[in-house]
Amino acid sequence: MNELERVLLVGVNSNQYSSDQEFIYTMEELENLAVSCELEVKDVVTQNLSQIVAATYIGSGKLIEIKQYVLSDEIDTVVFNDELTPTQLRNIQEEIPCKVIDRTTLILDIFARRAKTKEAILQVEIAQLRYLLPRLSSLHDDFSRQEGRIGSRGPGEKKIELSRRRIESQIDFLNKKLKEIAEKRKIQRSLRKRNKIPVVALVGYTNAGKSTVLNSLIGYSKNEEEKLVFSHNMLFATLETTTRKIILENNKRFLVTDTVGFVSKLPHHLIKAFRSTLEEVIEADLILHVIDSSNSNHTKQEQVTNQVLTELGVKDTPVVKVYNKIDQAENDIVSSEGIHISAKKNINIDSLISLLETHLFEHYRKINMLIPYTEGQVFNVLKEQATLIDYSYEDNGIKVYVEADEQLLGKYNDFVI
Ligand SMILES: Nc1nc2c(ncn2[C@@H]2O[C@H](COP(=O)(O)OP(=O)(O)OP(=O)(O)O)[C@@H](O)[C@H]2O)c(=O)[nH]1
Ligand SMILES: [Mg+2]
Incomplete structure (x- = not known):
């Protein structure tokens, strides 16, 4: 050695x-x-x-x-x-x-x-x-x-x-290659926007537990194809931005993006180079700021993350603080805002899910429909993609009380009662 x-x-x-x-x-x-x-x-x-x-x-x-x-x-x-x-x-x-x-x-x-x-x-x-x-x-x-x-x-x-001169032309060459990849990302993002699936971005100081939070959400998902992401006790375990789809029991779905962690004095060139991946954060509907509450310096680490978010130009996106690692935290974190969890020990993940639901789906509509028995496939679609709050079999069809986004419900206006 x-x-x-x-x-x-x-x-x-x-x-x-x-x-x-x-x-x-x-x-x-x-x-x-x-x-x-x-x-x-x-x-x-x-x-x-x-x-x-x-x-x-x-x-x-x-x-x-x-x-x-x-x-x-x-x-x-x-x-x-x-x-x-x-x-x-x-x-x-x-x-x-x-x-x-x-x-x-x-x-x-x-x-x-x-x-x-x-x-x-x-x-x-x-x-x-x-x-x-x-x-x-x-x-x-x-x-x-x-x-x-x-x-x-x-x-x-x-x-x-x-x-x-060689270095300058090498930078140009690499930038072009990076741009091609960034273009693909952009296309994926605009597709997602069209599908209107809300996006949650995990941000925070390196080693705060962002990837573990994503894994705990994957554990809650009905979507069993999604692979767990790499998490490890080291600085900058994650460099690559990963997005996973989470489908809740009630069929509500959202995407979660995990990305690189931050540190004080993060080199400016590095932020610039990672801009294309960090754009996923800028364009998210909601930011979860993950904080290692067991770290005695967590307040400073919070500030570091806030500074990077400002540098990235994040202004209007709602940010929710997630105090993680409460299983190891020595003192109670006195904070009225945010939520306290342990991603590793699965403590309070259900509250995190409820919080996500309130933030992401507040614009969802609840309506009553009567679906004729001849349109059985509509009922199946709603069962798979919407939240069926209640339903009953009536003489003239299935009466449903359903919650979903406008895009889905709009397709079945004819059945609204
Ligand atoms: N005790 C405890 N450990 C946790 C908890 N959540 C994450 N960890 C551990 O903290 C370490 C870092 O977790 P990661 O999920 O990789 O952290 P990250 O924020 O993604 O880190 P980077 O990708 O490096 O920025 C791992 O060893 C995790 O097992 C928790 O709730 N409690
Ligand atoms: Mg990570």
């Missing part, structure tokens, strides 16, 4: 944070990201500054301290808690005799490890190349020497040919 790369984490507690706790939280998050990249965190260096130093990120004294640390402690890589500008990266690298990377590199690296579908691989590769482009001169040595190590992991582990 390869020895783990040993890293030193460096952060500046600047006035970008509203409190010390918030800064400490992002450092913990950085550590989790590093561990997800199979790095061994040897130590952490922080500095309080009102602002990040434009030229070197951290003060010059601290930089010398870090250099000494690197020389004495066999540190392989120094990881900075923010995305370094190309200038910062170059200046730091001149000072520190080991590899220098930043939070964005870690996030991109995890995404590159997890990407499985063609679309996700393209999205990650585009984000990586965009990040690389302005930093070519600083990264050149690292990339040629350290193939396969952190920061050089591209989808398919391809060796990146480092010429600006």
Whole structure:
């Protein structure tokens, strides 16, 4: 087995944070990201500054301290808690005799490890190349020497040919391929719209339990063909957007879309590259914001998700908060809004379903019909696709009290009584 790369984490507690706790939280998050990249965190260096130093990120004294640390402690890589500008990266690298990377590199690296579908691989590769482009001169040595190590992991582990022009044309080429896939998505979405099946999108911080919530809803569905989705205790288990159809006992149906989780300071290029899949969220009828209520930082994680939603341009879509993992939560979450569940232990999923029903089907109509016995197939269609609240066999036909959307009921106007 390869020895783990040993890293030193460096952060500046600047006035970008509203409190010390918030800064400490992002450092913990950085550590989790590093561990997800199979790095061994040897130590952490922080500095309080009102602002990040434009030229070197951290003060010059601290930089010398870090250099000494690197020389004495066999540190392989120094990881900075923010995305370094190309200038910062170059200046730091001149000072520190080991590899220098930043939070964005870690996030991109995890995404590159997890990407499985063609679309996700393209999205990650585009984000990586965009990040690389302005930093070519600083990264050149690292990339040629350290193939396969952190920061050089591209989808398919391809060796990146480092010429600006080639990278630009590669980005164009990948963007075109991504656009083709995005077009297909668009067509699927417009088909769904025509069928008027409501869409629910699951969003939230990574590892909050979004995929597990989808699986618990699939467990409630009559639609047995739907496969469960991958859920796992790791950061960014899901990168690919998946949509599953849920059919309730009462025949009401809706689609649920599961997608990539969020983290603080999610690289801008990554959000841009994932835009086509995240459009599914923007166009949903309802957003379920899944929160890991057992995590002591869940309030901060909620804010992170809200920020990303704002960045995506989500404004008018109703959002319901789903406090998940209540089986593990230590304190009661004091919150009047939202719903508290455990997706893994199937606690309160029926309340979640009722909540979805109130949000998604409020425009459904309830009507009485009399279906003549000669039109037996109409009764069968209603039995399969609508909610039959009541029915009785009368002399002149089947009398039904039924609930469904206008599109379905409109077909049988003749039978309305
Ligand atoms: N105890 C407990 N664990 C849960 C619950 N829901 C999910 N988990 C666990 O939390 C971990 C993450 O779950 P996922 O469903 O993969 O989380 P996610 O939000 O989809 O994560 P990403 O796809 O990485 O963004 C898994 O190990 C789940 O088994 C819950 O209600 N209780
Ligand atoms: Mg997931």
